[in-house]
Amino acid sequence: xxxxxxxxxxxxxxxxxxxxxxxxxxxxxxxxxxxxxxxxxxxxxxxxxxxxxxxxxxxxxxxxxxxxxxxxxxxxxxxxxxxxxxxxxxxxxxxxxxxxxxxxxxxxx
Numbered sequence: 001x002x003x004x005x006x007x008x009x010x011x012x013x014x015x016x017x018x019x020x021x022x023x024x025x026x027x028x029x030x031x032x033x034x035x036x037x038x039x040x041x042x043x044x045x046x047x048x049x050x051x052x053x054x055x056x057x058x059x060x061x062x063x064x065x066x067x068x069x070x071x072x073x074x075x076x077x078x079x080x081x082x083x084x085x086x087x088x089x090x091x092x093x094x095x096x097x098x099x100x101x102x103x104x105x106x107x108x109x
Contacts, residue, residue, distance in 0.1 A: 028068075035068040042107045046091050046099050082108065 026034070043062055051062040062081075065071050071078050084090040086108060091098060 032068045035071070039107050040066065042099065042103065046095070046097050046103075049096060050091070 043065070047062050050057040051060050053061050053063045056062070065074070065078075081090070085104060
């Protein structure tokens with residue numbers, strides 16, 4: 001599925017100890033690399049200005065999620081983040097930085 005959702009699904013499986021289906025899924029190491037190279041920079045560029053460690057909007061600090069393992073520890077939150085991103089609700093229209101469609105697709109496809 002999409003990279004972000006795939007990271008979420010793998011993280012869920014790791015947290016609950018479930019086995020992933022026997023198919024050509026990326027390894028945990030590959031997902032961690034993709035998180036570090038694609039998702040983390042996206043969050044820093046488009047999310048941390050409002051949801052950073054100092055006075056985060058809605059008291060939601062995304063800076064603490066700096067690895068796939070940290071995301072896995074709070075996977076229900078990431079399902080909401082993904083839904084809001086895909087719905088175009090985040091970042092909001094008045095945010096300083098807006099991701100292009102291709103940038104969103106890069107972390108959600």
